[in-house]
């Protein structure tokens with residue numbers, strides 16, 4: 103077991119880092135959700151998908167036409183947003199109306215009383231008839247064929263279309279498309295995750311190289327993190343089934359980590375900011391603050407501080423006094439800190455690399471890091487006997 | 498007296514091709530399009546860009562900002578409603594000519610926008626709701642339909658009084674003397690259906706390369722024997738030869754927009770009712786030199802060109818839309834408006850393109866102040882009525898709504 107015992111500090115360091123990445127990835131996910139909400143991305147994305155579903159270059163862009171339909175138009179909040187969600191029934195109703203409306207022409211006839219009066223030609227037909235005429239009148243196209251097939255499946259022996267059955271079918275078709283589009287929506291987010299990952303890395307000054315060094319040197323810190331990681335992995339494994347891969351699961355993951363929040367923003371600066379946000383964003387802000395608070399409770403060597411790089415490069419770092427009976431590891435920590443706090447090309451480069459590693463890691467997404475954490479903890483449990491501090495001191 | 502605003506727009510960003518917005522962005526920003534749109538929707542951001550870009554800045558960027566002024570995701574009915582609101586004090590029964598635009602051919606890239614047929618369908622709904630005040634023109638492009646097919650397409654709409662005239666926008670990529678438009682002009686002259694065309698050095702333009710629109714200096718023409726064709730060909734050749742001008746459609750688009758391009762058409766159809774909008778543009782009225790004028794490619798002053806055409810051809814009109822935002826330009830043309838040519842100058846604002854200059858209500862009352870109530874009344878009602886009158890439409894007759902009428906069904910017997 104000698105080799106395993108030698109490896110333990112490295113494995114534990116990795117576990118500590120992965121735990122930190124997992125938690126900060128949640129922060130990234132929360133920010134992403136809030137940001138997407140703010141720019142009304144879901145609405146824009148939904149509109150793109152509907153346009154793509156119903157675009158027929160030989161006839162109409164029916165997507166555009168159903169967005170004008172009162173059912174869909176009424177779902178928008180204002181002139182700068184599309185509906186975030188369209189129920190399948192609303193979609194089916196709007197589409198049937200739009201298709202049937204093709205059979206109606208509006209003309210204005212001069213009348214004897216000296217006015218022009220509008221006449222809706224063809225509007226007197228019942229809906230099924232207008233629908234038939236509207237689709238028949240379309241130029242031959244893939245979409246026309248599709249609509250005709252839909253209608254034929256709900257046509258009685260007498261040739262009348264059962265509109266209710268057709269509605270259900272169109273609704274199912276819409277739902278299927280929406281489901282597929284969900285995956286696409288997630289793929290579309292990668293570049294934003296990278297950006298937000300780096301934002302969090304820089305914003306919280308999370309230098310992975312520095313943290314690695316500190317985890318390796320500071321056994322107390324490492325042990326605390328590993329104990330926490332162990333608990334988290336256990337809870338995560340227990341809840342994994344329920345979580346799935348939904349992005350909303352990140353919030354559930356937080357619960358598995360024991361992060362509590364009452365939805366109240368405590369930081370006064372943030373509270374002022376929160377007053378300008380809507381409810382959903384305020385909740386996101388409170389969630390984000392809870393995550394940050396949790397990270398802070400671990401007392402890790404990160405964050406912006408005049409005693410830490412890079413701010414220390416511009417301020418006079420105060421000389422740190424070691425207590426009388428300082429252990430060798432404490433001396434090593436001090437040496438590392440002194441070196442890091444001097445603005446030399448090497449330390450600057452190291453900081454940049456450290457930030458880069460963090461930023462890239464955070465963009466991998468929370469599920470990736472939680473899975474990694476579980477695997478690492480399993481390796482540790484099976485292969486390596488956990489070492490207690492006592493055992494370590496006996497050596 | 499009933500006012501008509503002869504020049505307004507209600508089309509929305511959804512009617513512009515997908516790459517329209519992409520065009521104004523560097524390629525790296527492509528993936529951030531949604532974010533950038535979000536920031537551009539902020540009025541302060543738009544104000545900043547307007548200040549930085551200046552009025553004569555990139556035509557596409559400014560045009561995109563105009564879409565934002567009208568609301569990025571508004572429907573055309575909502576855009577129209579906002580315009581109508583501005584007239585609630587000026588004249589509640591004001592009529593609006595809404596000029597639709599066929600933007601389907603402004604590039605060669607595929608796109609999933611609301612094409613011209615969708616735009617017109619949406620416009621027809623608006624028209625059904627406001628039959629007496631919303632008078633749309635149909636946007637025509639010789640690359641969409643040609644010859645008799647184009648005539649059939651337009652005639653059907655005009656005959657049932659869904660549309661009241663024809664809108665051309667040559668800088669989207671065609672010459673007004675395109676042979677594909679020949680039959681349409683013949684029909685329009687015969688029926689006295691009004692044509693409105695964009696005629697300033699600025700505005701929207703084709704977004705692809707020059708080779709797609711001007712492969713050579715000898716464009717096909719409906720009037721090959723016209724005495725002005727050589728001058729037009731020479732001008733096109735100058736654009737093609739100038740490396741800076743041929744690199745950007747905001748320069749070479751001028752070759753398509755030049756007022757002289759209408760002469761071959763007018764020689765063939767001297768009674769065509771044609772309005773060259775904007776009176777040459779406020780920049781030309783005030784004598785500011787456009788880049789292509791400085792380069793010597795196209796030295797003409799378009800305001801004077803338009804005046805010249807009006808003097809020769811009895812049915813050439815113009816309007817003061819957009820140009821009216823600049824009080825100085827409006828004052829400069831006052832003597833012309835009071836003179837004999839003034840009978841063929843129309844009132845219009847170019848809503849919502851003008852929103853970045855001033856709110857509509859301010860624009861109109863300021864214009865009225867400069868013109869004086871009499872002249873304003875003549876331009877906004879007598880002249881506009883005269884211009885709109887065709888074989889299919891008499892502006893003096895009122896429309897009543899479709900709902901009040903039962904369709905003439907012989908089946909009831």
Ligand SMILES: [Zn+2]
Pocket residue numbers: 504506596695847850
């Ligand atoms: Zn215009």
